[in-house]
Amino acid sequence: MTEMNMVQALNSALDLSMAADDSIILLGEDIGVDGGVFRVTEGLQKKYGPERVNDTPLVELGIVGMAIGMALTGLKPIAEIQFQDFIYTAMDQIINQAAKIRYRSAGQYTVPMVLRTPYGGGIKGGLYHSQSGETYFAHTAGLTVVSPSNPADAKGLLISSIGYGDPVIFLEPKRIYRTIKGEVKDGSYAIPLRKAAVVREGDDITAITYGSMVPTVRDAFEKNNVNGDIIDLRTLMPFDIETIVKSVEKTGRVLVVHEAPRTLGLGAEISAAIAERAMESLLGPILRVTGPDSPFPYRHEEYYLPNEKRIMKAVNKLSEYR
Amino acid sequence: MTEMNMVQALNSALDLSMAADDSIILLGEDIGVDGGVFRVTEGLQKKYGPERVNDTPLVELGIVGMAIGMALTGLKPIAEIQFQDFIYTAMDQIINQAAKIRYRSAGQYTVPMVLRTPYGGGIKGGLYHSQSGETYFAHTAGLTVVSPSNPADAKGLLISSIGYGDPVIFLEPKRIYRTIKGEVKDGSYAIPLRKAAVVREGDDITAITYGSMVPTVRDAFEKNNVNGDIIDLRTLMPFDIETIVKSVEKTGRVLVVHEAPRTLGLGAEISAAIAERAMESLLGPILRVTGPDSPFPYRHEEYYLPNEKRIMKAVNKLSEYR
Amino acid sequence: MQEAEKSEEKSRLVKAYTAIVLARTLDKKIVVAQRQGRVGFYTPTMGQEALQIGASMALTEKDLIYGYYRDVPMMLHRGVPMEVIINQIMGNSEDSALGRQMPSHFSDKKRNFMSVQSPVATNLPVATGAAFTQKYRKTNSVVLATFGDGSTSTPDFHAAMNMAAVFNLPVIFLCENNGWAISLPVEKQTIAEIWTKAAAYGMRGLRVNGNDVIETHEVTLEAVKRAREGKGPTLIDAVSFRMGPHSTSDDPSKYRSETVEEGSDRDPVVVTEKTLKSRGYIDDKLIESIKSRAQKIVDDKFEECAKIPPPEPKSAFEDVYGKSTWMLDEEVKDIL
Amino acid sequence: MQEAEKSEEKSRLVKAYTAIVLARTLDKKIVVAQRQGRVGFYTPTMGQEALQIGASMALTEKDLIYGYYRDVPMMLHRGVPMEVIINQIMGNSEDSALGRQMPSHFSDKKRNFMSVQSPVATNLPVATGAAFTQKYRKTNSVVLATFGDGSTSTPDFHAAMNMAAVFNLPVIFLCENNGWAISLPVEKQTIAEIWTKAAAYGMRGLRVNGNDVIETHEVTLEAVKRAREGKGPTLIDAVSFRMGPHSTSDDPSKYRSETVEEGSDRDPVVVTEKTLKSRGYIDDKLIESIKSRAQKIVDDKFEECAKIPPPEPKSAFEDVYGKSTWMLDEEVKDIL
Ligand SMILES: Cc1ncc(C[n+]2csc(CCOP(=O)(O)OP(=O)(O)O)c2C)c(N)n1
């Protein structure tokens, strides 16, 4: 066990995996000599050489396209998109190639590729360094979407994602890259995909969240003595409906929290899915505390991000339903 | 009044608008000499010249990018993307430029652009000529998403979209391009955006749908004597919550129908929004009849598309709740 | 030329010619079948046979093809069984993609022919990644990536060309320049000649007469050799004609006046015949027998394949993931 | 040269030099302020002053600039008030974008300086569309689009270049080739020299010494003239240095050994001083007074702007649409 932050945990996952498997190739902008603008790939080019840790030209579409081609031919590429906000020129490669090749070839070809990318606000990045675009991926059949909420999960989930067999969009909550530390096991270990974690247990309310909002919700619950379950999705798509329904049947009150804009944010699907299968258990409406439907502002980012005040407002509103 | 199909109605909207306003410029692949692969722009290049009806090179990103630049400088461009499935290389221009310029310039610059594109299945187009990607646009703050369900609406909604002030993604349900005819007023007329139409009225159930599914739902309701409201959204984003809630308060039973995949399809947001504000009125769960979370198949497309059988199964299930 | 060499050349060229004839025969069969409603859609290949087969002749079976929707002649020459092609067009239960894709979206992993997508040129960055693997794994294989002239305008072309050059990868970009992108002539697609675009990436670029199977073969062979030697990628601009419409949905009379007629002396079948005749490799009798054999094969295969039933409906919703999701399982239960 | 011409040249070049000094002074002020925590982030422009101002000198106020995050010197020369720049960097209530954008994402519609986005090069197709309007409306204006060397690898560069050429539009693509894209040197970005990329689109391409304000001016002027005459677009590869880090978040010591020192004889301030001295347009006294005036202006403006309060929180959620949506209204009510 070593205490580390999420950047270090991700670096450790990459390092251990690369040491064990020479089919793992890294590519992206500034990931080599520079170690990545957030330093996740620090030291890896020196250790594994420029053939395995590739600094690429400035073209996300090319990075993703090449990673797909590598994956099709037996490698396990891990591409870094410097900010999730810059992934959109590669959307065609992601939606029309990566997500559909297994299907369109009836399983002849598969794409065991990981796209790692920092997402979310909280670093004063404004419109273009703060986006939470998980909906664009989660709505796309064929993609698996993962996001960790702490260093230990980051390591175990990334290890599970590498060579997973289907393309994984691995969303790293950059706000908590360095702000949260935790004990992380030293060797390689996997945390299974498609399984949520219940990170706090209680009877009155179910909070469903992921990524950087997990510590925010937990702090709010702890500070205000909220007696509720907190479900950390870990895998956003396909999300773990069993864990959710089980909790909802117990509490009858549901709160979904995410940074992404509310409209068609992941909360919409979670809300709809719960309404379809646990309507009778619900004591009140399913509430969503999310980012608003606007671009992400620079100066006033603290107003954009869900916070204790807004979470507790929703909790209090829900507690009126009995 | 003239009886016409949707292709003709759209052509008429373009023709009348271009005759009245020389700031309207068309651009896209094969829209000029060829008149568009679906013939929506037939005859317009001959009438308005190649400066106003521009055949472009094969680059959706460039088509959208240029249209944005035209819009920023006083023109009212209307770009055609040959199939919605091919729009994704332009996603960055759509999400990071078109949708955000008004905001990021605090209203100094605006993008009165229309992106017209055929979407949806039903023409044996397989994975790449059948997609319904409205979620990608509807989740993006700053965009207005419109889809007509009949020739008369197509004309009036397109006229409202041209020069609307904000970028409009105008999704044309290609399956009913020519299969449905209707009386269309001859001159220019506008149908307001952000307003739904109640295309059939009844007491027992609210069906919320749009585009090619409107006739499918209507046929099912008529054939089976379902006593329900059918709401045709017309504008998908921002959708008309007032009309929806009013109907739900009357019927207490809700069915959302769309071709797009269920997970994070528009139905998810509609379901969540209703649950947030009309929970007490609901007699049963909000059901969704949608395309499945898979790519769109070629040979068996009839299984992908929602049909009478599946709609009636949901209606019957809902009618059990009283 | 030595006797052995000559006989080797003869057999190579007769094989090429046979594939050209077979491809043309199949092409016409499918076009007719489409008109009869027996096939849903098709993109004819007529006019591009010589260049495709010339390129294919330069490859070994271990080389990889990342092709596009018009590459039937190349597939046939490579040894892809005709039923793989026809079953795909029919989308029946023997189709290697189980009827999921539109006609003309072939794939045959066994022969290293990658599954075709519709958005044009998006195979190019992917092919570049596949070439990375060959270099990294020192397989000595090369990747051939094909695309049309219109496809050079795409983002993907630019990304692939630059990255292939920067990483010095064993990939050959074969532009099947048939002069048209649906209704847009190549002169309006771009002002520069396509082979000159290679220089923008520090890449070698060449133009060949794509109607000449021997020239295309030789130029491709050299590119392949260079790629195997670690000398990096090449762009080949193979100029030919699209003799037919863009697809069975297209009406070229709307935008095109001049065409290359079948049987005219620009038709690659005729050109190849002449070349082989002048070298004494074929005569009218052999031509006749190759053609009638081709017709029989095509007719027989087509009817055989037409008898194969469609795939199970449930197969339309499989292979979305390695392991299906609860969402999809639920949805499919509702559908079937 | 005639007297009048000479005096005109003198005033033009002294204006240019003054702007260079002003830009450098402001640049250093902001970098220090960032370290002190008074500014959130910044992309220094040091090293690119001469090329930007040389290009700006070739434009009239009616011409449009679609620039990028490093174009402060160009803005200053164009007459964009310094407070527009500082207020943007501070994101205060006087910022023309109301503090919504990260520092270095300027805009000034009044001076036809388009709002800057972060994803690099995505302004290029947009600039091409703006140039379409100039041609269509026969305004006689041209569009100047700027971007870095790294940005030539993007899809947007390819799309814009080809379309500008095909439509023969009045747009000048000015590549501010500072040799680096964060940590990637231009030699690894692409193998070809950037000016040679123009030929791939049938476009005119030129390379200039971006450190030489006069050369850059003359070359740009000719490109502008051609554009106004309907002779189409030009790509200018203006070679310079990034003297500082990529941004205030960047640590170039990790990847870069050689640098151009401030005050060295490759520093564009020094180069421009020398040129102007040699023509007898400035002397040490004038230099001194220009520099001290610049320092005073910068210091004063900076402190003035620092006093301006932040925008109202609610303004962070306005201008998403011409008319807000019910969703956003509801959400904002919950937030505030
Ligand atoms: C990205 C994209 N945009 C549009 C289309 C529609 N489309 C299909 S083929 C084609 C023309 C392609 O021309 P070219 O690359 O020259 O190939 P050819 O068909 O002539 O062989 C177009 C525009 C597409 N398939 N993909």
Ligand SMILES: Cc1ncc(C[n+]2csc(CCOP(=O)(O)OP(=O)(O)O)c2C)c(N)n1
């Ligand atoms: C599409 C995109 N990808 C990545 C980034 C992150 N990024 C910001 S600047 C930069 C380098 C740009 O280099 P260049 O174009 O040469 O401009 P310079 O900063 O050197 O002036 C990168 C990679 C971005 N802004 N946009």
Ligand SMILES: [Mg+2]
């Ligand atoms: Mg072509």
Ligand SMILES: [Mg+2]
């Ligand atoms: Mg640079």
